[in-house]
Amino acid sequence: MHVQNTKGLSDSMVGNQSAALYYVRRGRPVLPCFAVAPDRHCSCLKGPQCEHSGKHPRWERGTLEHGHKNATTDEHLIWRWWDEWPHANVGAPVLPGEMVLDVDPDNGGFESLRTLKLSMARYLDP
Numbered sequence: 001m002h003v004q005n006t007k008g009l010s011d012s013m014v015g016n017q018s019a020a021l022y023y024v025r026r027g028r029p030v031l032p033c034f035a036v037a038p039d040r041h042c043s044c045l046k047g048p049q050c051e052h053s054g055k056h057p058r059w060e061r062g063t064l065e066h067g068h069k070n071a072t073t074d075e076h077l078i079w080r081w082w083d084e085w086p087h088a089n090v091g092a093p094v095l096p097g098e099m100v101l102d103v104d105p106d107n108g109g110f111e112s113l114r115t116l117k118l119s120m121a122r123y124l125d126p
């Protein structure tokens with residue numbers, strides 16, 4: 001069954017607290033970000049006008065005033081944040097030595113990834 005609440009968010013998104021706990025228990029700091037509704041609009045006040053739908057941190061006085069710098073492994077905060085915002089996306093800052101590759105399937109991302117892997121194969125495989 002697929003149920004949506006008044007903001008158009010589905011029950012399938014409620015497991016984000018579990019995902020956040022999974023990461024922090026492995027030492028990965030996280031923070032809550034706004035969610036994306038099935039209509040692809042952001043859950044922030046800008047809604048359909050938001051240009052970073054579901055990709056920006058929530059704000060809370062005292063704990064979430066500095067965006068990604070507030071990511072934490074403090075389970076008490078993780079429980080409280082996701083109890084307050086159960087549909088919040090899980091945000092994780094990029095740590096030193098890491099990089100992010102954003103694959104956009106709507107714009108040929110998987111084909112680009114395949115091409116990149118083929119071009120880098122001689123450097124990646126011993």
Ligand SMILES: [Zn+2]
Nearest residue numbers: 042044050053
């Ligand atoms: Zn937004």
